[in-house]
Amino acid sequence: MMKFLSNTMRRSHLALAVIATGAAGLALMTMHAQFSGRSSQLAGHAALVAELGLTDLALFTEARYTRHPSQADLFTPFQDHPLSFDHFPSGSLVLPQRQFGNKDLFAESLPQ
Amino acid sequence: MTEPNNSYQAGLLSRLGAAKQLYLIDFTLGAMKRRTGRNVMLFSVYLAIIFILGSVMLFSHAIRREAAILLENSPELLVQKLRMGRHELIEGTRLEVLRKIRGVRQAQGRLWGYFYDQANGANYTLMVPREQSKTTAVKPGETIIGEGVARTKGIKQGGYLFLLSETGKLMKLKVKQVFSNQSALTNTDLILLSEPDYRRFFVLPPDLYTDLSLTIRNKREIDKIVEKAAKLMPQARFITRRDILRTYESIFSWREGLLLALLGGSLIAFTILSFDKASGMSAEERREIGVLKAVGWETSDVIAMKFWEGALVSIGAFVFGVALAYAHVFFFSAGLLEPVLKGWAVIYPSFTLTPSLGGIQLATLAFFTIIPYTAATIIPIWRAATTDPDEVMR
Amino acid sequence: MIELKKVFKQYHEGRINEVRALVNINLTLKKDCITVFKGPSGSGKTTLLTLIGGLSKPSSGRILLDGEIISNLPEKFLAALRREHFGFVFQRFNLIRGISVLENVMLPAYPMAPAHAPLRQKAKDLLERLHIPEKADMPVDVLSGGEAQRVAIARALINDPDTIIADEPTANLDSRLAVQFLQIIEQLRKDGKTIIMTSHDPRIWQARIVDRVIDMEDGHIVEENEKVANP
Numbered sequence: 001m002m003k004f005l006s007n008t009m010r011r012s013h014l015a016l017a018v019i020a021t022g023a024a025g026l027a028l029m030t031m032h033a034q035f036s037g038r039s040s041q042l043a044g045h046a047a048l049v050a051e052l053g054l055t056d057l058a059l060f061t062e063a064r065y066t067r068h069p070s071q072a073d074l075f076t077p078f079q080d081h082p083l084s085f086d087h088f089p090s091g092s093l094v095l096p097q098r099q100f101g102n103k104d105l106f107a108e109s110l111p112q
Numbered sequence: 113m114t115e116p117n118n119s120y121q122a123g124l125l126s127r128l129g130a131a132k133q134l135y136l137i138d139f140t141l142g143a144m145k146r147r148t149g150r151n152v153m154l155f156s157v158y159l160a161i162i163f164i165l166g167s168v169m170l171f172s173h174a175i176r177r178e179a180a181i182l183l184e185n186s187p188e189l190l191v192q193k194l195r196m197g198r199h200e201l202i203e204g205t206r207l208e209v210l211r212k213i214r215g216v217r218q219a220q221g222r223l224w225g226y227f228y229d230q231a232n233g234a235n236y237t238l239m240v241p242r243e244q245s246k247t248t249a250v251k252p253g254e255t256i257i258g259e260g261v262a263r264t265k266g267i268k269q270g271g272y273l274f275l276l277s278e279t280g281k282l283m284k285l286k287v288k289q290v291f292s293n294q295s296a297l298t299n300t301d302l303i304l305l306s307e308p309d310y311r312r313f314f315v316l317p318p319d320l321y322t323d324l325s326l327t328i329r330n331k332r333e334i335d336k337i338v339e340k341a342a343k344l345m346p347q348a349r350f351i352t353r354r355d356i357l358r359t360y361e362s363i364f365s366w367r368e369g370l371l372l373a374l375l376g377g378s379l380i381a382f383t384i385l386s387f388d389k390a391s392g393m394s395a396e397e398r399r400e401i402g403v404l405k406a407v408g409w410e411t412s413d414v415i416a417m418k419f420w421e422g423a424l425v426s427i428g429a430f431v432f433g434v435a436l437a438y439a440h441v442f443f444f445s446a447g448l449l450e451p452v453l454k455g456w457a458v459i460y461p462s463f464t465l466t467p468s469l470g471g472i473q474l475a476t477l478a479f480f481t482i483i484p485y486t487a488a489t490i491i492p493i494w495r496a497a498t499t500d501p502d503e504v505m506r
Numbered sequence: 507m508i509e510l511k512k513v514f515k516q517y518h519e520g521r522i523n524e525v526r527a528l529v530n531i532n533l534t535l536k537k538d539c540i541t542v543f544k545g546p547s548g549s550g551k552t553t554l555l556t557l558i559g560g561l562s563k564p565s566s567g568r569i570l571l572d573g574e575i576i577s578n579l580p581e582k583f584l585a586a587l588r589r590e591h592f593g594f595v596f597q598r599f600n601l602i603r604g605i606s607v608l609e610n611v612m613l614p615a616y617p618m619a620p621a622h623a624p625l626r627q628k629a630k631d632l633l634e635r636l637h638i639p640e641k642a643d644m645p646v647d648v649l650s651g652g653e654a655q656r657v658a659i660a661r662a663l664i665n666d667p668d669t670i671i672a673d674e675p676t677a678n679l680d681s682r683l684a685v686q687f688l689q690i691i692e693q694l695r696k697d698g699k700t701i702i703m704t705s706h707d708p709r710i711w712q713a714r715i716v717d718r719v720i721d722m723e724d725g726h727i728v729e730e731n732e733k734v735a736n737p
Contacts, residue, residue: 129619131619131621131622132616132617132618132619134619134622135616135617135619136616138609138616139605139609139613139616142604142605142606142609143602143604143605144604145604145605146603146604396603399600400602402600403596403600403602404613405561405585406559406561406588406594406596406600407588407589407594407613407614407661407662408585408586408588408589408590408614408617408665409585409614409616409617410581410582410585410586410617411581411582411585412582413616413617500561500562500563501561501562502553502556502561502562
């Protein structure tokens with residue numbers, strides 16, 4: 001098919017057509033992002049969060065401090081394993097809270 | 113070149129500009145055929161880098177956005193008891209103290225905790241729904257579970273969930289409902305049970321809670337209320353909704369492992385790519401430029417031709433890389449990222465993210481990939497393009 | 507008409523490896539003539555060709571085309587000059603791999619961006635005229651020496667230049683092909699073109715159709731032979 005196209009079309013036209021196709025795909029995706037209608041599903045989800053009073057995403061169900069990072073106290077990571085902060089792989093994807101509720105963690109960690 | 117003295121000539125000239133660029137593109141694509149294998153490989157590597165970086169960027173952006181929308185509905189203020197820096201159960205008597213603070217509309221105890229299922233190595237979050245819950249109310253002996261729990265244990269609505277308590281007793285719960293995939297992102301591992309069942313399971317005395325949740329009348333007063341409460345309960349930790357949201361603002365940020373590792377890897381790959389491009393022209397390429405200049409191409413034509421070589425490859429790779437990344441993240445739930453995110457977890461939510469394009473992230477990605485690659489294509493030929501073509505005669 | 511006045515060309519000027527390629531060249535090349543420069547290697551004949559064709563500039567002196575000085579033109583105008591007035595046939599033909607024969611012929615016309623279909627047709631007509639129309643869509647790697655030269659000539663003709671410049675055109679060809687080349691050149695002269703060549707090859711500078719033979723040695727013109735015009 002490519003050989004047929006390259007024999008009948010100028011190379012530049014073919015290349016630009018290919019890129020234009022890709023760009024059209026991107027444009028379609030932009031429209032999809034705008035009008036996908038999944039936002040109404042999101043509203044239902046949000047209502048459930050409000051009703052149950054949930055505080056965290058359930059993405060990292062490995063350990064307590066990765067499952068509820070907003071609720072984890074300072075020592076939970078160390079409780080799970082004496083030597084590690086990032087014992088669980090997800091730990092490297094989730095930072096601990098810098099501002100620990102209404103208390104300061106360490107002065108150095110505060111935004112300057 | 114004479115200036116156009118009417119719009120017809122101006123139109124002609126601009127068409128001439130486009131027409132010439134098409135000829136230059138014809139030529140550069142033909143010349144690239146000389147090393148088809150190498151160019152295809154370069155393009156593929158480039159495409160793969162954009163795909164991976166684009167997937168992670170789109171995924172991170174979508175998760176952050178989703179978290180921001182969902183967790184806007186989290187409790188306004190949570191009170192956690194700390195002892196020796198560790199989270200401890202809190203007495204219900206504190207509720208009276210907190211209710212007296214002006215501006216607090218409601219104060220409730222929350223019951224939630226973790227359960228490790230030895231049978232399959234999964235962690236569940238057990239929780240008692242709040243008093244005002246309508247759709248999620250459960251009676252003793254009943255449970256509502258997340259889709260991840262149902263999947264892991266192979267249970268359906270109407271079936272039974274068995275949990276082994278620390279006392280050695282088995283608790284049997286009838287599954288009233290399974291949460292759908294739509295809300296899996298927040299409740300995939302959730303097991304809702306009634307308060308009596310919860311307390312019996314964890315052998316919890318009647319007036320102890322995991323933490324307390326406060327509803328505030330006027331949101332602008334939260335900081336003031338926290339100040340007052342902290343005076344009343346100096347050993348407590350107060351978590352506001354803003355704290356919760358802030359935790360997820362920085363998720364997958366650059367400093368965290370995943371993105372940093374990818375960025376480092378991509379930079380190395382890109383350096384190799386650019387170095388390969390820039391590591392000098394072959395004698396053939398140099399001679400070719402001499403020939404082009406000898407037959408009447410200007411320096412600007414030669415450079416434009418080379419520019420198109422870099423631009424077509426990088427723009428093509430970017431456009432298709434991002435398109436593939438978008439499909440990957442929003443139609444295939446970023447399946448390739450799952451092993452990285454899942455880590456050692458047994459339960460991973462089966463979810464679909466709300467599609468969104470992180471415009472700034474993509475623009476940044478475009479800037480840092482298209483421009484360096486295009487520059488790396490042009491720079492090596494700059495010198496040859498600007499020297500006299502008489503060397504080609506030799 | 508091309509004039510050279512007190513033209514000098516030095517390479518690596520002022521350095522230890524300075525080379526004086528051309529010394530005090532004074533020359534007038536008439537239109538519609540076939541001129542051949544001959545001489546040993548290093549005599550400066552190729553350098554002279556590059557100066558005449560605007561591929562490089564003299565170290566001092568002037569070069570004029572139809573009375574206008576071209577030796578001090580900016581590169582942009584020199585490129586336009588090369589496009590419109592000169593067609594080059596290089597010693598090693600210098601065809602570009604990866605693109606077809608037809609595209610090689612069309613190449614000098616690209617900067618002027620003419621309409622695509624007429625340009626393709628014109629290139630095909632040139633190949634037809636040079637008896638190799640069937641090679642149009644082939645890659646240049648499969649061409650024989652004679653075919654490659656004819657493609658190079660077609661490329662030199664695509665912009666209808668008035669002057670053809672050829673450097674050692676028969677260096678890689680056998681006698682039969684050398685004769686064919688001369689036939690092509692004779693036809694071009696009849697079409698009103700000026701031909702300027704360099705050659706070691708006696709078959710070239712002794713050919714009947716050549717109007718003028720200029721001998722060079724060590725950057726100087728040492729002898730000139732202008733033949734009597736054929737009746």
